[in-house]
Amino acid sequence: MYRPPQRIKYKPDPGEPPTAAEAKAARLFSPISYQNLQLEQRTWVPAMVPWRASEDGFVTDDILDWYERMARGQPGALVVEATGIRDVPSGPLLRMGHDRYIPGLKDLADVVRHASSGRTRLLIQIIDFLSIRRRPSPEKYLQKFLGITPEHVRLLRAEGCTESEIRQKLAALSLEELREILTERELEGLTHGYRERVTDTQLEHIRNLPAVLPDLFAAAAGRAQQAGMDGVELHYAHAYTMASFLSALNQRDDGYGGSREERIRLPLEVYRRVRDVVGDSYTVGCRYLSEECIEGGSTVEDAVFFGVEFARAGMDFLSLSRGGKFEDAAQPKPGWSAYPYTGRSGYECMPSYISDQQGPFGRNFKPTTDIRSAIRQAGFEVPVVAAGGIHGFEQAEAVLCDGIADIVGAARQSLADPDWFLKLRLGRGDEVNVCEYTNSCEGLDQKHKQVTCKLWDRKCLDEAGVRLSRDGRRRLTAPAWDK
Ligand SMILES: Cc1cc2nc3c(=O)[nH]c(=O)nc-3n(C[C@H](O)[C@H](O)[C@H](O)COP(=O)(O)O)c2cc1C
């Protein structure tokens, strides 16, 4: 996990909680209505993968429990974790690439509606991602995965050798020597594990992404609608396919890369196809990056352009995140895959309490303000969701009153205390369990372990009916709020 070199320690400071009367008058608890997005209050729980789906990507009882617990806190909107749009094996990540997933998603929508007494709008984040392999052992990589090319033969002066002899020569070289022989991508395959990019247009399935993705996203959105979800969030952020199309690093030469207009072309085509399928009155927005926070990556100026175009196209909301890229991810251990939240850009996405002068709270506020105000100047009123270190009422109210955003997103604070918005609304904010931003939850996510919060996962383990993690040591949902 990346830590800023300054290593300044911060303690969350939620400030003064409101009285019930102050909460009633607060902007945070006022409704918002724009096109197809109607929220009872401006509180939002962004997507978080809890690693609870079945191996086949189905909704499980543990998933139902997780969202039921979140919904009891009655946020204005709850976004279901990144859910795959393809019908391909992808481990215990939620999927919706086939109609057989609809009944489980319907149960999920029912559970949330019931637990929130109909006060929470349920959106689902829909995602496409490219293939990434685990980091192999050097022996395996050089014996099996590396394709031998004429350039390898030339550099090794191995003309006339058999392929097996060439592989033996490579295996005898040090990493420094291999650097002279392998291309940058081959070296990455050796040291980090092979990872596809949207620019690998020599591969047919990558070249064809613009032809297949609009229908895949649209079919998934249609299933969300059939399942009774209130809307979809197109995942155009972090390290995944659509964010990679928007990225300044996308230099595809087929009309889908290069200039901003070309980079946004596929995201707009996806949106329009989704709209064709779900109709004009269904909630559709996207999550995208205010900044990629990597060398040569997209900037706030890019994000302003994208935001205006998404608004012009008719999206119902824009949720802004930042960073979370593969390009600067730490080297994984052999046998593990690279994780896009381990580098500096990952830190920008989920900043922890060990930080720099700027601190971990509200690092995305300035870019979000700039993007929102440019969208307003262009004449669009689309609501903008801010997130990143929000854990207190005064801070949340300032987000809304200072023009940073229109809706307040809190991921880790809602994991630490799923009732926190409700406690604030009822004037009982002094009972909120405040997130410490130590990122233990993120560490579990990285290891693909069931995500829990260290503030509550060892509490009341003997409670009747409590479900435990696979290792039997942690509870899977926060204890009930003893009102
Ligand atoms: C365990 C975990 C899983 C996450 N999964 C997702 C995800 O599926 N999609 C997404 O857009 N962001 C995901 N995020 C990022 C959060 O939505 C959020 O942007 C980030 O944690 C910063 O907000 P916060 O400071 O309020 O936590 C995840 C974060 C955590 C801690």
Ligand code: SF4
């Ligand atoms: S484990 Fe809990 S306290 Fe720590 S960062 Fe995650 S949500 Fe916050």
